[in-house]
Amino acid sequence: MADxxxxxxxxxxxxxxxxxxxxxxxxxxxxxxxxxxxxxxALPESPFSMRLRSQTKTTPRRQSHRARSIGRLAPHIQSxxxxxxxxxxxxxxxxxxxxxxxxxxxxxxxxxxxxxxxVVQLSSRESSPGSLDLQLPxxxxxxxxxxxxxxxxxxxxxxxxxxxxxxxxxxxxxxxxPVMEPPANTGASSLTSSLNLTFATPLxxxxxxxxxxxxxxxxxxxxxxxxxxxxLQDTSVATALPGxxxxxxxxxxxxxxxxxxxxxxxxxxxxxxxxxxxxxPSLSAERTVSRRTRSxxxxxxxxxxxxxxQLLAGKAEKVDALAMGFPNTSNxxxxxxxxxxxxxxxxxxxxxxxxxxMSLDEVKEAAGAQASARAEEPEAHMEVTEAEGSWxxxxxxxxxxxxxxxxxxxxxxxxxxxxxxxxARQLEFLEPAPSTSTAxxxxxxxxxxxxxxxxxxxxxxxxxxxKMGLSHYAKLFSFYAKMPMEKKALEMxxxxxxxxxxxxxxxxxxxxxxxxxxxxxxxxxxLLMRRQGLVTDxxxxxxxxxxxxxxxxxxxxxxCAFSGNAVFPAQ
Amino acid sequence: xxxxxxxxxRKRVKRKAPxxxxxxxxxxxxxxxxxxxxxxxLVHLNCLLFIRRLAEESRTDACKNKCGIIKDxxxxxxxxxxxxxxxx
Numbered sequence: 001m002a003d004x005x006x007x008x009x010x011x012x013x014x015x016x017x018x019x020x021x022x023x024x025x026x027x028x029x030x031x032x033x034x035x036x037x038x039x040x041x042a043l044p045e046s047p048f049s050m051r052l053r054s055q056t057k058t059t060p061r062r063q064s065h066r067a068r069s070i071g072r073l074a075p076h077i078q079s080x081x082x083x084x085x086x087x088x089x090x091x092x093x094x095x096x097x098x099x100x101x102x103x104x105x106x107x108x109x110x111x112x113x114x115x116x117x118x119v120v121q122l123s124s125r126e127s128s129p130g131s132l133d134l135q136l137p138x139x140x141x142x143x144x145x146x147x148x149x150x151x152x153x154x155x156x157x158x159x160x161x162x163x164x165x166x167x168x169x170x171x172x173x174x175x176x177x178p179v180m181e182p183p184a185n186t187g188a189s190s191l192t193s194s195l196n197l198t199f200a201t202p203l204x205x206x207x208x209x210x211x212x213x214x215x216x217x218x219x220x221x222x223x224x225x226x227x228x229x230x231x232l233q234d235t236s237v238a239t240a241l242p243g244x245x246x247x248x249x250x251x252x253x254x255x256x257x258x259x260x261x262x263x264x265x266x267x268x269x270x271x272x273x274x275x276x277x278x279x280x281p282s283l284s285a286e287r288t289v290s291r292r293t294r295s296x297x298x299x300x301x302x303x304x305x306x307x308x309x310q311l312l313a314g315k316a317e318k319v320d321a322l323a324m325g326f327p328n329t330s331n332x333x334x335x336x337x338x339x340x341x342x343x344x345x346x347x348x349x350x351x352x353x354x355x356x357x358m359s360l361d362e363v364k365e366a367a368g369a370q371a372s373a374r375a376e377e378p379e380a381h382m383e384v385t386e387a388e389g390s391w392x393x394x395x396x397x398x399x400x401x402x403x404x405x406x407x408x409x410x411x412x413x414x415x416x417x418x419x420x421x422x423x424a425r426q427l428e429f430l431e432p433a434p435s436t437s438t439a440x441x442x443x444x445x446x447x448x449x450x451x452x453x454x455x456x457x458x459x460x461x462x463x464x465x466x467k468m469g470l471s472h473y474a475k476l477f478s479f480y481a482k483m484p485m486e487k488k489a490l491e492m493x494x495x496x497x498x499x500x501x502x503x504x505x506x507x508x509x510x511x512x513x514x515x516x517x518x519x520x521x522x523x524x525x526x527l528l529m530r531r532q533g534l535v536t537d538x539x540x541x542x543x544x545x546x547x548x549x550x551x552x553x554x555x556x557x558x559x560c561a562f563s564g565n566a567v568f569p570a571q
Numbered sequence: 572x573x574x575x576x577x578x579x580x581r582k583r584v585k586r587k588a589p590x591x592x593x594x595x596x597x598x599x600x601x602x603x604x605x606x607x608x609x610x611x612x613l614v615h616l617n618c619l620l621f622i623r624r625l626a627e628e629s630r631t632d633a634c635k636n637k638c639g640i641i642k643d644x645x646x647x648x649x650x651x652x653x654x655x656x657x658x659x
Contacts, residue, residue, distance in 0.1 A: 469592035473622055480626035483633060485641040492643040493625070496650040500621055503654070504614065505600040512604060519605040520597075525613040532657040534620050541613075548619050552584050553612050569609075 017092050470494040504528070522557075588615035625653050 474490045474497070511524040529535040534544060545557050559567050593611040597604070606614075628649035633641045 465592065466596065469589050469596070472589055472592075473618055476619065477622045477626050480623045481630050481641055482626075483630055483641050484639065486643060488643040489629075489641050489646045492646040492650070493622075496625065496646070496654065497618070497622070499650075499654065500618070500657070501596055502600065503658070504617065505597055508597075509601050509604055518603070519607055520610050521607045522610060522613060525610055525617070529613075529617060529620075532617075534617075544620065545613075545616060548616055549588075549612065550584050550586055553588065553615075556609055557612055 014096060017096060021089060021092060021096075467494070470497050473497055507531075588612055590615070621653065621657060624656075625649055628653055 471490075471494065474493045477493045478485050478490065507528050508520045508524055511527055512518065512520050515521075515524070526535060526541050529541060529544070535541050542558050545554055549557070556569060559569055559571050561567050588611065590611045593614050594606055597606050597611075597614075625646070629641050629645045632645040632649050633639075636645065638645070
């Protein structure tokens with residue numbers, strides 16, 4: 001744009017506006033007192049405004065104008081208490097006052113300090129109530145003065161800068177030769193040098209701050225490894241364990257879902273269902289030790305309930321607690337509900353599976369699963385109690401079991417690191433499942449019981465993932481109910497869901513058979529929902545799908561037309 | 572086509588359906604039957620609706636008995652009604 005006749009170097013919007021304001025006659029009369037007050041107000045403002053302005057030439061003019069404008073504003077403010085009069089002029093002035101000036105060429109830092117005092121002088125000079133007539137002459141002198149001001153300012157700035165730079169040179173390693181010297185074109189290079197300097201310093205604090213923001217690798221606990229190694233040695237040493245058997249691994253229970261704590265304390269001796277199934281290496285060592293001591297003592301019978309309890313506990317942190325739990329569990333007085341059925345089942349298992357203990361051992365060796373170890377333990381115990389002769393056999397099994405347990409525990413430990421522990425356990429249980437399913441243990445787990453049971457790998461296999469799936473829906477139930485619920489209620493919900501699944505499968509079977517098909521299709525499902533009263537003439541299946549399923553499933557279920565005359569999913 | 576495109580943007584599905592679980596349950600009960608491609612999603616929808624109705628029913632039961640907590644007898648009573656309703 002062409003330079004205004006005010007000979008501004010950069011015709012910024014601000015300068016143009018200013019020019020407009022200057023040339024335009026003010027509408028409101030100016031009052032002396034107000035102007036003086038405005039001037040006083042302007043004076044402290046001037047340095048600030050000067051900082052905002054990069055152009056020294058126009059600054060004095062602006063100062064005067066600002067003083068005048070402030071003076072103009074002052075009466076408004078004083079008289080009306082608020083800036084009620086909103087003329088375009090006042091608005092523009094406000095904008096000019098408040099908006100920071102940004103110059104493309106000249107950074108403000110140069111202009112700042114020097115012109116301020118001089119501008120103050122100017123403003124003071126011009127602050128005297130000036131009429132319109134004065135404006136023009138004021139304009140001229142300021143323009144005349146401006147260049148001199150500029151040069152003087154720059155010279156001063158240069159000097160200051162050079163001094164500063166010298167000081168900085170000594171202090172900072174960031175000395176730039178050419179930059180530091182007073183530049184030929186005065187302002188710019190000095191400014192750039194100052195700018196460089198200024199920019200240099202903040203780099204340091206940033207770099208200092210970086211480490212704080214930098215990501216550190218999460219601190220790993222080395223203790224576990226040490227303990228693990230110790231336990232490995234211990235277990236390798238303590239191969240012969242009388243009585244107490246297998247420490248077995250952790251029983252997967254659907255409590256795994258609920259309890260996310262890796263090492264939760266046992267409530268009383270062992271709280272099997274509540275505890276996380278993560279096996280702790282130290283525990284095995286402790287258990288083996290404790291078992292040795294315990295087995296040495298009388299009461300192998302205690303061991304049998306003890307073992308399953310141990311199994312249930314998964315990782316009972318305190319072996320002492322376990323030891324204490326022995327007598328408790330033997331009485332079945334433990335507070336845990338799960339222990340009772342466990343004990344009952346243990347009795348049943350023991351009676352039923354005694355003869356199968358040997359086969360189970362073999363299976364266990366083959367499978368290496370902990371479940372069978374657990375199952376064997378009670379049986380082994382019972383055997384021992386009943387026939388001392390089999391003691392040796394039990395002991396023979398023990399080393400295998402312990403070694404297997406060690407391996408098994410090592411495996412689950414590794415697996416436990418993975419997020420899905422239940423699945424890992426499921427895999428382990430899968431192995432012994434087929435073999436033990438035939439055992440015909442009282443497999444029918446009480447549907448109300450959570451799968452804390454050790455009973456046998458068979459029913460457990462069916463139960464654990466099944467229970468987990470059911471508990472997934474039970475959680476949804478508690479969400480939909482929006483009311484606090486008892487745990488028994490949740491179990492009841494799981495029972496109902498079980499029955500519901502049975503009915504669902506039967507109905508789908510009937511519908512598919514009616515259609516002469518062996519595959520259940522979407523239309524069977526729709527028919528089922530229609531019969532249930534979910535889908536009516538008013539509410540279609542698609543509406544329900546849209547309401548209750550997430551987007552990805554909706555896209556899969558509801559056919560939608562896409563470009564190219566394609567429909568997905570294809571019908 | 573378009574489905575794949577959208578899935579790549581957002582790989583986390585909220586409230587996933589346990590498709591594997593449903594398939595396994597069906598296979599276990601009816602080994603001679605096959606379950607269609609997307610039928611398990613509808614089964615999941617069915618379960619959701621069933622549980623929703625069950626929850627509302629049990630909530631009304633609990634409120635009727637002026638209980639702040641849902642107890643298993645409420646759930647039992649509600650289930651009786653619901654299983655009758657969704658007899659199909």
